Amino acid sequence: MANIQATIGREEGLHRLKVSTGTKEFVIGAPQSVPNSVSRSHCSLSVDFSDDASRSVTMIRINNLNIQNVTYVDGQEIDSRQIGEHAVVKLGIERYTLNLKQLINSMKLLLPAPPPQEYSIAYLSKVWQEYDEAKLKISEDSVRSANKQRLQGLLSMFGVGAGFIPGIDETVRLGIIVAAILIGLYFFVKGASGTTIQKKMHDLDEEFRKRYVCPNPDCRHFVGMIPYDVLSQNKNCPYCKCRYKEGKM
Ligand SMILES: [Zn+2]
Structure with missing residues (x-):
């Protein structure tokens, strides 16, 4: 009072x-x-x-x-x-x-500013961790997809090469070429997932921006691409000036 x-x-x-x-x-x-x-x-x-x-x-x-x-x-x-x-x-x-x-x-107006409200940021730890893990998974997927494309290249070369191997049965030769084309085609279709990775990353970021926010219900400002460990050392929200505390909500 x-x-x-x-x-x-x-x-x-x-x-x-x-x-x-x-x-x-x-x-x-x-x-x-x-x-x-x-x-x-x-x-x-x-x-x-x-x-x-x-x-x-x-x-x-x-x-x-x-x-x-x-x-x-x-x-x-x-x-x-x-x-x-x-x-x-x-x-x-x-x-x-x-x-x-x-x-x-x-x-x-003569009163001193009221003490800042205090809010727990404990749940942001989970949000950051989930974001970090999801990002890692997406980048692993993207490496896997790049490897598949490399494999596709190899198989296509093998298919073309098979056309020139002398002395093999014509049916076998045709079989190898058809198989190489089919596998190449399969990876060509799957290769479209390169754009899916970008979209996944974009969606993940959007979702993260909505969840990694100041816990003050009147603020809810995105706190930034700041790892939780660093964030938890900041004692105040830069937008509403509420105090952060690490304990339970
Ligand atoms: Zn705030």
Whole structure:
């Protein structure tokens, strides 16, 4: 819980609404907008804000600071009261309306940035490992396919060569040539898998980019082609600044 207390009153000279917290002072409204019946230190506000990123208001208390001041909440004169965010607060006998929403928003800006959210990146370890293994398998497949193409070349040469071997039976010669053509044809069709490997790699990368993301549900930014070991040494998401931790989610 974060708390801010402010003293509210009329600014000397320009007669705007002056707000003083322990450390800062600011004014609200146009010159001459605050009547004389609002004193220099008219009332005080104590506002509690939640600790999370939303910094929502959890409590507001208003105090009339002097017996000669008049402070109204929802039409009733008060000394000290806990009020809601939508309460109608009027100051002085001329009933100057306090813009409570604007005032609270201005006070909220004085708060330090909330502590960053912390998320586990443990599951990214699995995502990286799976990606790494799948990539290895695809590159092994591609080596295998290149070897097959080399074999095809050899067999075709053998088939052509068989056409020139003297003294073998013509049926056998024809058989060898036909077999070499058929095998060559088979590998020619299979050879089309070279493009499949590229597609597989592309699909794998796409899938990886969708899964290797910041664990903050409000961020979900792809963290990059960074091995998990390196990633786990980065303590923050570069996009949303949430903190990474390695433990269970
Ligand atoms: Zn993030």
